[in-house]
Amino acid sequence: MDVRAPMILLAALLGLAAPVDRVTAAPAVMHLATDSEARWVSFELTSGNQIRFRTMLNGRWVDALLDTGVTDSAVTTRFARAAGLKPLVAGRADAIGGSVALSWTGIDRVEVGGLVRTGGRIAIIDADPRVTGSAPVDLFVGSDLLAGHALEIDYDAQRFRLLPSGRLPFRGVTLPLRLAERSGLYVSELDLGRGNLRPVIVDTGDGGMVSLTRSVWRASAPGSVRTTTAIAWGLGGTVENEIAVLPTLRIGGLAAEVELRVEADTGFSARKGAAGRIGGGLLRRHRVLLDPRARRMVLASGARADWPVTRSTSGLMVAQETDRLRVLHVMRGSPAAAAGWRAGTLICAIDGLPTADAPRDWATGTPGRHVRLKLCDGTERTLTLANFY
Template sequence: MEFRAPMILLATLLGLAAPVERVAAAPAVLHLAPDSDTRWVSFELTPGNQIRFRTLLNGRWVDALLDTGVTDSAVTTRFARSAGLKPLVSGRADAIGGSVALSWTGIDRVEVGGLVRTGGRVAIIDADPRVTGNAPIDLFVGSDLLAGHALEIDYDAQRFRLLPSGRLPFRGVTLPLRLADRSGLYLSELALGDRILRPVIVDTGDGGMVSLTRSVWQASAPRTVRTTTAIAWGLGGVVENEVAVVPAVRIGGLAGEVELRVEADTGFSARKGAAGRLGGGWLRRHRVLLDPRAGRMVLAAGERAAWPITRSTSGLMVAPDRDRLRVIHVMRDSPAAATGWRAGTLICAVDGAPVASAARDWAIGTPGRRVRLTLCDGNERTLTLASFY
């Protein structure tokens, strides 16, 4: 799996398709500055490959995520309370992991790079902090703000900008891109083997590389590929998927090995009528232009384009728990599964070193290596790393 903090092996999914509700708010007016091409926005990548940046909402600086998998921009319940935003209309929205409760409120002004929107509505959602990593998020910037313009994301320089639709600031491989009629999700396509799969949701808020529905995977899967399991958090809760590393995925003229997740046919992609999703874990390997109004996505290989996929060799997915590590999932058919590890186990030391100072790559180490893990109950266990998917 490819993550910036590989020991944690924690993927993140967002996805929010909100129903249209009437809210007593000033009409939304969007304005893109004439010099928007100079208004780059710096960002950092979260451990889940999400684009995190600072921007202004109602005159207040907020922490935001750039998320094309969110239909309507949303603020967290925590931020709404602190900012005095009153919920006006309640409802529910479809999200990765299940439906979530939300409410709607009006806002005065939001700025994203050279784009300013005055008036309009925003959703209020109770977001699980595990969705966005350790640092809380105030605002999810979604399709309602982004889709009318060209969005250029320079992952190597960690910056993005909004441009007038139709601009072509760099050359690369071009794929079709459109908006879903009802949800406003970004839709494109990819190829697995000799099959073209469409539509595929393009989701900058999904930390994974590629996801497919189970029925699409079963019809297209290479016979020799081994699968395991992994978990991730969506706005609607925890999701467990099958995971495989597949060498033959083509996206436009770009081909290579990808980590692929297999979703249930009752999952978010299938509910939206899509074959799957293309996420930030794959997009971050490229310079990206998303311009649904012009009908295209443009990709140029970046510095990370040839990075190998990082795979677990332990089968332990862990998360920080104060000065310990908590096992949150044991991957199927892994060394950890074969030796009886269970979710919930607490680890206090690795090879004799406290968790805080231990090597961070132990869970993805060289097959055959023996790792000594000290549990917080004082017991010690040895895990022999191996390739298992």
């Protein structure tokens, strides 16, 4: 998995394609400040490679995600209750992991960097906090706010800004980018083997690197690629995919080793008529400009461009729960699967250390290493790490 803190091996997926509903609200008015180029917004990356920042909504500070995989910006039911936002129209939206219930309401004012929108509607969703790991958010900023402007993301400096469409603040590899006609999602393309794959959703809220539908993967997969399984969370629930590591995948003129997810042909990408998705796990290796109105995405290699993909050598996907780890998934064909590990098992110590103090690379360590895992029932098991995909 392409994460710098790989002990917790899970990545979040978002994705929300909301239907069009009419809500009684003041008309939406957008205003981009004349000094927007100077209004950088600092952010932190979540454990799932998502852009988390603080902004203002209706005069309240709110923790937000910058998420081009969301067509209509949304707040959580928790924030709506606290802010006195009343649900006006009920509906459902298509999301990664399945359908999700939502309601619509009107808002007074939302700010993102140099952009201010007054009036308009926003969705209210009951978001599973696991989609953002240990850092819950209450606002998902989607393409309805972002797509009319150029969005520059400087992952190395952990900041972003909104610019007038057409600006080109840096040079790099240019790819086509547009808004999909039906879904309103950002879409581009990539190359796998000899084939050009398009459309591919560009989703800053997806923590993975690249996802492809199963039929596209089968038609374009290089030979002798081993796969395993992994799980993640979308706004619509838990998703289990096959994963593989590709030594080279090209996006424009750039090539990189990537972790690839293979999702079902009934999954979110296929339902949106796309071949797959480019997520934050790949985007974070670059300086990024997303400008669908100018029909271009620009990528320049960043400090992380040559980072190798971090692979699990244990096969245990775990989450920290206070002073213990819970096994969430046992990856197919892994040492853990061969040793009979099961989801739900609780681990209280690693090589004699409390889980919070153990080295964070224990699950992705050198093949052949023996890791002692003490379960919370008092038993101890030894797991021998190995390459398995």
